[in-house]
Amino acid sequence: xxxxxxxxxxxxxxxxxxxxxxxxxxxxxxxxxxxxxxxxxxxxxxxxxxxxxxxxxxxxxxxxxxxxxxxxxxxxxxxxxxxxxxxxxxxxxxxxxxxxxxxxxxxxxxxxxxxxxxxxxxxxxxxxxxxxxxxxxxxxxxxxxxxxxxxxxxxxxxxxxxxxxxxxxxxxxxxxxxxxxxxxxxxxxxxxxxxxxxxxxxxxxxxxxxxxxxxxxxxxxxxxxxxxxxxxxxxxxxxxxxxxxxxxxxxxxxxxxxxxxxxxxxxxxxxxxxxxxxxxxxxxxxxxxxxxxxxxxxxxxxxx
Amino acid sequence: xxxxxxxxxxxxxxxxxxxxxxxxxxxxxxxxxxxxxxxxxxxxxxxxxxxxxxxxxxxxxxxxxxxxxxxxxxxxxxxxxxxxxxxxxxxxxxxxxxxxxxxxxxxxxxxxxxxxxxxxxxxxxxxxxxxxxxxxxxxxxxxxxxxxxxxxxxxxxxxxxxxxxxxxxxxxxxxxxxxxxxxxxxxxxxxxxxxxxxxxxxxxxxxxxxxxxxxxxxxxxxxxxxxxxxxxxxxxxxxxxxxxxxxxxxxxxxxxxxxxxxxxxxxxxxxxxxxxxxxxxxxxxxxxxxxxxxxxxxxxxxxxxxxxxxxxxxxxxxxxxxxxxxxxxxxxxxxxxxxxxxxxxxxxxxxxxxxxxx
Numbered sequence: 062x063x064x065x066x067x068x069x070x071x072x073x074x075x076x077x078x079x080x081x082x083x084x085x086x087x088x089x090x091x092x093x094x095x096x097x098x099x100x101x102x103x104x105x106x107x108x109x110x111x112x113x114x115x116x117x118x119x120x121x122x123x124x125x126x127x128x129x130x131x132x133x134x135x136x137x138x139x140x141x142x143x144x145x146x147x148x149x150x151x152x153x154x155x156x157x158x159x160x161x162x163x164x165x166x167x168x169x170x171x172x173x174x175x176x177x178x179x180x181x182x183x184x185x186x187x188x189x190x191x192x193x194x195x196x197x198x199x200x201x202x203x204x205x206x207x208x209x210x211x212x213x214x215x216x217x218x219x220x221x222x223x224x225x226x227x228x229x230x231x232x233x234x235x236x237x238x239x240x241x242x243x244x245x246x247x248x249x250x251x252x253x254x255x256x257x258x259x260x261x262x263x264x265x266x267x268x269x270x271x272x273x274x275x276x277x278x279x280x281x282x283x284x285x286x287x288x289x290x291x292x293x294x295x296x297x298x299x300x301x302x303x304x305x306x307x308x309x310x311x312x313x314x315x316x317x318x319x320x321x322x323x324x325x326x327x328x329x330x331x332x333x334x335x336x337x338x339x340x341x342x343x344x345x346x347x348x349x350x351x352x353x354x355x356x357x358x359x360x361x362x363x364x365x
Numbered sequence: 366x367x368x369x370x371x372x373x374x375x376x377x378x379x380x381x382x383x384x385x386x387x388x389x390x391x392x393x394x395x396x397x398x399x400x401x402x403x404x405x406x407x408x409x410x411x412x413x414x415x416x417x418x419x420x421x422x423x424x425x426x427x428x429x430x431x432x433x434x435x436x437x438x439x440x441x442x443x444x445x446x447x448x449x450x451x452x453x454x455x456x457x458x459x460x461x462x463x464x465x466x467x468x469x470x471x472x473x474x475x476x477x478x479x480x481x482x483x484x485x486x487x488x489x490x491x492x493x494x495x496x497x498x499x500x501x502x503x504x505x506x507x508x509x510x511x512x513x514x515x516x517x518x519x520x521x522x523x524x525x526x527x528x529x530x531x532x533x534x535x536x537x538x539x540x541x542x543x544x545x546x547x548x549x550x551x552x553x554x555x556x557x558x559x560x561x562x563x564x565x566x567x568x569x570x571x572x573x574x575x576x577x578x579x580x581x582x583x584x585x586x587x588x589x590x591x592x593x594x595x596x597x598x599x600x601x602x603x604x605x606x607x608x609x610x611x612x613x614x615x616x617x618x619x620x621x622x623x624x625x626x627x628x629x630x631x632x633x634x635x636x637x638x639x640x641x642x643x644x645x646x647x648x649x650x651x652x653x654x655x656x657x658x659x660x661x662x663x664x665x666x667x668x669x670x671x672x673x674x675x676x677x678x679x680x681x682x683x684x685x686x687x688x689x690x691x692x693x694x695x696x697x698x699x700x701x702x703x704x705x706x707x708x709x710x711x712x713x714x715x716x717x718x719x720x721x722x723x
Binding site: 270 | 415416417436437438439440441442443444446447448450451452453454463464467468511512515
């Protein structure tokens with residue numbers, strides 16, 4: 062009796078709904094992830110599938126792409142030494158950029174970690190600053206520095222050297238890419254340094270390890286997962302970079318991304334461009350997954 | 366000559382002295398605790414001994430050798446950190462072996478000593494585990510093993526038990542003391558837990574605001590606190606303020622107001638004058654509840670707390686609120702609101718000068 066009266070009361074209905082499971086307990090997870098999946102499907106999967114389909118088309122210079130199912134494009138890209146050079150250059154640049162980012166970014170993050178506060182925030186901002194400027198603007202900045210009449214060559218000129226050809230070289234591409242990619246290395250390493258027990262270095266010192274041994278044997282292995290994820294980001298972004306190689310590599314020093322652009326918009330050979338794009342994607346995936354697997358296995362048990 | 370000597374050790378941060386003029390002599394094999402509330406400078410003192418913090422003034426010497434400006438990795442002391450600071454990417458055996466490897470100990474001897482030390486802390490079965498696969502107590506034992514395996518002249522422990530739960534902490538206290546006795550390593554431990562300091566150390570060094578206020582055996586520090594801070598920080602204490610009315614060679618009479626005179630025994634060599642403002646200190650367990658009308662004071666029980674082995678009563682008296690602690694004898698405790706008498710043995714009262722930092 063009493064309970065029926067109470068349950069009709071307005072305050073009580075509030076209490077009841079608290080007892081009831083929240084609304085999302087009744088909705089299956091797949092339904093909840095549906096909006097995100099639709100977005101993903103429309104914006105990523107559909108264009109990707111269309112690109113894959115395009116790779117099998119035949120190209121006729123007179124009439125453009127013709128629907129077909131053949132592997133001629135793949136055969137052309139994989140066997141032609143012109144494209145092989147482009148792919149080798151692309152991954153060479155990506156590997157070199159990654160190595161330089163590890164060599165500069167990891168110590169940089171460690172120095173940052175050892176700094177005290179007003180300085181630390183300031184330098185963190187300095188490191189992140191490149192992200193605030195458009196890639197195109199930065200590429201033009203490097204171009205102004207490196208071209209034949211640029212500041213760098215003027216400096217060499219003071220000593221009677223040069224001028225050197227710095228622009229439109231692999232060197233220029235790598236330098237500019239390192240500049241752009243450095244934050245992607247510093248941030249993950251910095252994050253893994255945050256997880257370091259602040260006393261762990263003192264512990265090593267108390268066991269009579271020298272400061273350099275401490276760094277090598279104690280700190281470095283613990284930030285390895287950060288270096289790993291930073292490398293994956295830097296490598297992936299460098300291998301598929303477009304603006305910097307496009308602006309600093311010039312017309313002749315092509316990488317995969319600029320080659321794709323030229324096929325699509327220059328030669329209008331869409332099937333060939335799509336093939337290069339898909340091969341770049343596959344190569345990138347294979348390299349990154351292998352790298353991740355190999356290193357991840359080493360650290361999963363101890364560092365989680 | 367003592368083994369480890371701190372001589373007027375001072376650490377200043379700007380104008381602020383985190384540690385001021387700390388002097389201490391530790392004998393070989395002794396277990397000394399630095400005890401104090403957080404921010405009293407005990408950890409800073411320990412870190413100066415370990416070499417992680419520079420000394421502003423003063424000297425540290427170990428076995429007659431000056432250690433003040435020796436770099437931490439040349440001191441060779443064993444340190445157990447509050448967070449344990451184990452190397453997460455190394456197994457238990459690798460953690461313990463790291464110090465040996467750094468000293469260039471041979472492989473065979475290394476393995477033998479790792480095995481021996483892990484057996485000492487009862488972790489022999491877990492040598493191949495990684496720290497994250499261990500419980501808190503096990504991690505702590507790895508940290509102790511890592512510090513002991515190098516056979517350090519001094520073992521420094523920085524709040525080693527603070528991350529353990531109460532039950533485990535008690536077990537580890539016994540175990541730590543057992544290990545220390547067995548190995549005989551001179552040990553300095555920092556703790557804010559007075560019961561921990563009392564139960565396992567040979568001597569306690571009570572610190573307050575960067576200074577040492579009393580150095581004594583745990584029993585004496587508890588029974589004969591030299592000042593208000595020590596009496597209140599170690600254990601509970603009833604503090605009764607009064608004026609000395611009569612000073613004899615072995616006892617003083619103190620007027621506590623309300624026609625009550627407290628008599629306290631004094632130690633030979635201490636001098637009190639009539640008219641001195643002093644504080645009488647009496648431990649709650651040394652007060653007894655008795656029948657109304659008997660005893661030295663009459664009181665009303667305002668509340669009582671059951672502590673398992675004891676009852677703690679808050680009682681209201683003419684001279685203020687007093688804590689009384691009595692053994693749980695298995696009989697019905699005194700009810701709240703009851704009127705009772707309070708009595709004590711005259712030897713139980715300590716007299717403390719109203720200290721400057723009272």
